[in-house]
Amino acid sequence: MNDRTMHTLSGSSQFPTTRWTMVVAAGDPHRKEARSALAALCENYWYPLYAYLRRRGYASDQAQDLTQDFFIRMLEGRYLDRADPEKGRFRSFLLTSLKFFVADEEDRQRAHKRGGGAVVSLEFSSGEERYQREPAHDETPERLFERRWALSVLDQVVEKLRSEFVRHGRPEHFDQLKVFLLGRSDAPYAALALEMNTSEGALKVAIHRLRKRYRELFRQEIADTVADPAEVEAELRFLAAVLTGN
Helix, strand or coil, X not given: CCCCCCCCCCCCCCCCCCHHHHHCCCCCCCCHHHHHHHHHHHHHCHHHHHHHHHHCCCCHHHHHHHHHHHHHHHXXXXXXXXXXXXXXXXXXHHHHHHHHHHXXXXXXXXXXXXXXXXXXXXXXXXXXXXXXXXXXXXXXXXXXXXXXXXXXXXXXXXXXXXXXXXXXXXXXXXXXXXXXXXXXXXXXXXXXXXXXXXXXXHHHHXXXXXXXXXXXXXXXXXXXXXXXXXXXXXXXXXXXXXXXXX
């Protein structure tokens, strides 16, 4: 997805128990659901950590080893004692835990063997390709992590929205309408309506519903990465600021 500014999101702030809240219980080997929630979050948001390590100067193979081993430790229950169910965001917890992990590994100065005992599937080849496309400026590792995190959230939301269209047997409609998600498209409504065999009025309604559902899914995704629904608005503002460079 292009690095574009998200719309201001609005709606209800009431959410059920979030994946991040469940992560706190993932250290218990009997809480399989909680560990599955942690694994899902790790698989969705590993790239910002990989980009952070690469920007810190680690070679691609070292960054791959550290990222993979870090998540293995996480899924074994390490660092979860630092997870506070009363406060915090998964984004901040994850980066802080990685810093502790890297410091420990540097102190031990031992080699890592990539993939041993791994229970998370991470697409490192695509990750390195993405990293090579990162801007060459002097953006700090932390700032790069935050920006990649924000864009990863957007990617997750768009993929969930696309999956809904697929389940309803309309993947082609999503492909035609997705340009309207993060801003106004230059495509004339009349031409697109003709292409989709619908009226211009019906097209505008479809776009309105698409954007509404996108906002709902975005809020849900954010809610999964914060401990308290009351923090959703602050996290939305933070991500918007990151994407706009403020």
